Amino acid sequence: MTIAALEDSQGNAPPSVRAALEDPPLVRAALIVLALGFAALFLLLPLVAVFVEAFSAGLGVYWKAISEPVALQAIKLTLIVASISVPANAVFGVAAAWAIARFEFPGKNLLVTLIDLPFAVSPVISGLIFVLLFGAQGVFGPWLIEHGVKIIFAAPGIVLATMFITFPFVARELIPLMQEQGSEEEEAAISLGASGWQMFRRVTLPNIRLGLLYGVVLLNARAMGEFGAVSVVSGHIRGLTNTIPLHVEILYNEYQSAAAFAAASLLALLALVTLVAKRALEWRIRRETRA
């Protein structure tokens, strides 16, 4: 039975039914106030506070804080880390999604579960495991020291820990997307004589590009903002192994609040750009699937 059966000639449901379907105005108002109050307190206020604190000592201090050599070095290292971990995990995500969404093989469910594993691991433990492998006391420690290769307390360790933390992002976006899209277009391309690479470039990539971009946006935000894992492997060597989040921590602990928030405002800006890009992509994906 649907409500249509009870509607009068004007298409209105009887008052008693409508009352049971809609929340009373007072409840509505109360819930909206509660929800918006919670959102304002936990989301809006911190975001505003970052920028207010960043500019609290004036524009001069702000500019100096983000343009001093140590800050620039932190920005540079952050960009390097992202420029390695983003493409690596994006390529993995596409490959894994292709194998999982297009073929049947034993152990597929296990593989999908294992791909999600890094999301269940604390950032601190994600750093710890690389210290256990490559640290001075680690499995490969003595060999690395002998050959003069530094991984822990150096950039390679930071890259590895970030790659681990951001491992699942692209794969978990693409697997359900490609499963839903099905393989008919790709099969058609192959049977019309396209090579594997042609099929990928002309059919697969255009079909998944928005989902891929979506995963990359989230992956990049996490790669640039990761703190716990990177903190464990970095050794906090100023001007050498600090990413922006680690730089923020050092300044904050040295009571240079305005400078810390100035550096933090760069990351907050990244978060805002990420949210806007995420929204825009969601909107386009919804429009494309409807079309």
Next chain:
Amino acid sequence: MARRQNSVLPGFGLTLGFSILYLSLLVLIPLSALFFRTASLSLADFLAAVLSPRALAAYKLTFGASLAAAAVNAVFGLILAWVLTRYRFPGRDLVDAFVDLPFALPTAVAGITLTTLLAKNGWLGRILEPLGIQAAYTPLGVAIALTFIGLPFVVRTVQPVLQDLEAEAEEAAASLGAGRLQTFYRVLFPALWPALVTGSALAFARALGEYGSVVFISGNMPLRTEIVPLLIVTKLEQYDYAGATAIATVMLVSSFSLLLAINALQAIGRRRLAGEGAAP
């Protein structure tokens, strides 16, 4: 060997091989290093590290604060999801987009910001101080930071269920004479609870391992405001690899068990939705 189900598509061996190799090198082998290291400890050493008073205090704080944060998020997350899917008001889309802020904002930024807000002379601390509430450098502060971090989980798991819920069931209940509250209890809540519990469990799991947003606000006093991830870092900085590894193993096993439970819950939720869709 793998069956390819007569697929004409190329690249199976290449992509699966690369995926498994990359997964093994980056995730499986490093993670197994943790378990091998733990296995090399004697049982006595393991228990001494895992059951020390300092570790026990850290578990209590971490699990307690994570649970409190998950509970707050269950209530307010449900209200937020409800308001965002069911009501129309100006700024709704903006609020909806901002729900993901805790995912996008780096944890260290959240940490120093919440600490500054809640410190004695901060915007919120100034209001709380006269009321006798101290949030910064107390377990309350830890719970607040974890609430921030977990906020999107409940909203984002409940929202799609609320959207997909057939209006028909609600309408039927209403036309059969159920009141609004009765409709909520009898029709909406039974469909919602798997998502609500899943979302809260995800927020709880995230909170257990959280580090960046908590270290600044907790004050890091051993036995009082020291969370487990910080205890691991402290042990590591003191070159107590055995202690750090043992405690990390306990946390990792807890997280994995929780993940399995969440997967089971999600299966229940899916079956419930599918069952409803199939009903005539």
